[in-house]
Amino acid sequence: MKKRLVLLLTGIIALAMILAGCGGSDNGGASEEATADGPIVIGCSYVAGNTNPVDSAWDLTSHGISEGIYMQDAEGNLVSRFVSKLERKDDLTWKAELTNAVKFSDGSDCDAKALADCMNYLQKNNEMANGTAGVVKFTAEDDGTLTIVTERPTPVMDSLLAEWCNVVFKEVDGDFIYTGPYMVKKLDSEVSLEMEPNPYYDDRAEQRSDVTLKVFSDAAAMQQAFEAKEIDLMFGLTPEVAETLKGEGFTVKDFDAGYQYFGFTNVKKGPMADVNVRKAINLILNREDMVTALKAGRVANGIFAQYYSFAGDVEEKTDAAEAAKLLEGAGYSKNADGIYEKDGKKLSIHMVTYSARADLPILMQLSASELTEAGIESKTDIVDDINASLEGGDYDLVFYAQHTAPSGEPSAFLNMALAEGGSRNYAGYNNDKINDLLKKMGETEPGADRDQLSKDIQKIVAEELPIIYMVDPQWHVALSERVANYEPYCGDYYTVNAELGL
């Protein structure tokens, strides 16, 4: 009997060991440690699921594998390695002269035909590519000239070509190849991505090291890996972790996120439907305290990062006395407990946010305590799917984060959030002045006039408050000595840029 039991137990353990062995010999692909001559290991919270440009264009560009025809530089300007001159011929037609200096990672030329082929493929297979100007048709006139015809007029073709979905690629035997500074060596979806330098990107390819992106589901684990010198770069640091690492002598940099932290107000129903209540709340929230709590960033002056020429010039202030007057003007008065109420009903603000952006719950809790101090009750919720909450309408104020100018121009976000029927205009805000300005913006070429239109819209928003501006954030990144000179920019849109490790 004992023998049979021992045999059974041994069999089960052996089976488990065999299965364990099938798991491969590496720890999720990051098989080489962060050593001076090994790959640069980056800790992050995701990697691309596959290398298909329709599914993973955003991820691949963020990883440094793919490129848009236009990309943002560190100052927020749109630049292109592909196009030397972009000229508008008529309302719908553009002509692009190419540099012909770019090659795919297999060494083949990225000429006009290659560009036209991949752009037309994306227009057909990714409906996001049709969002700005309808269906766009690309035609190669010769090796160095591309004609672009849009379905609807747009004054900002460079921005259209900078949209994250429009990446340059080529399909070879079922595989996709790109033009970015790195190319895929081994992809283990949701686990890790090993990359090697693209030898045809520029003349510095030999100076670049291999790069491994390693996914961590837990920020504490990523911090431990960084402290143990197993990773070189750590993105997504919370303010506390950034401070801890700085205190331990590690290099931690703050960089402009491009993202903005702001609040969507419910202008359709609830107490915030009253503009005076919105104004009062806006005056109670202390943006300086928010910046202090996040340990980096600036008080927002609009809805765009302040390095853009079209950023706002709104000055946010905190004024409790003025807020009290506004609330009294709206019919609220303080009860015996010091809480504002109207017709026997307490003024209570339902604030909602999500945990994926760790800074937002901090801002929400801070705001809740400021509202309490001012005599306003609040209820806070942290949800998984914030867009479902916004669509459901069960909120008064939603704390939100978004890169509001990923293609380097303002009209996309402003239309999305403020135009009637806009995909981010959850509360159905509608303002004739803003609609007119948006229409004008859609007809104005980039430049000072267009920037002014953007500023004018942001000013009206600051008065009407369908959106409450909060923080123009800076994010934190921890760097090992090996990559201490690396300067990330544009938030997580370009996690790996061509300067990594150089």
Added chain:
Amino acid sequence: MGLDDPLPIQYVEWIGNFLRGDWGVSLVSGENIRERFLAKMPYSFSIGIIGILMGAFFAFFLGYRAALNRSGLCDRLTTAMTIFCQSIPMFIVSILIINAFGVRLGIASFFTGDGRYSIIAAILLTAIYSLGGLSRVVRSAFREEMGKSYVKFMVSRGFEPKTVLWKHAYKPPLASLVSAVITRFAGVFGGSTVLEFAFAIPGLSTMLVSAMDSRDYSILQTYILVVVIWMFFVHMILNLVLQMLGARRDA
């Protein structure tokens, strides 16, 4: 595609495809679910099965020693381990281990390299966190046997209690241990989330949490069926063991 069929029919069709090896694709990434499961299963299997069996193996001997000597070293040790495991969350111990061996001493790479340290640490922690509770189950079972007349009779005839228990009274404690282990096996799939997160191990638990986060119902549906099948086989095998031990089980 049958999307307009009644849900029960769709589900039966899906199970049919599942049994034929077609587990479908992820709603989010479009990847083949079977391939993803098979790639991640070894991590969770090795942590879960080896950890639990190792814990059970040592629990039997510790429980046996604890039963022999009431309030002795082993008895106190098993009590202390039970309290320790119930009062200190596993993720804290994981962080302390990584901090000690990875950060301070720098003798183990838990997140890069060949992954052996993270897997070994996760297995040991699973074993240790199983050990306390299981050893108390074994101890109680041995103590119960010690009160029975056949054991008392043999001891009164001059046999050593440790010999009597080890040679003649091991089956009921072993049966109790196997019964206790059955419920723990349910956690092999998706139950090691804390360890997989702490050691960045790309196992099934990480995939499960990610699927929940992204509402990837095709993965969640597959996971549920896999757990049902897994528990069916666990019950079948361990009930066989219980039968071999002569223990009666009605369920």
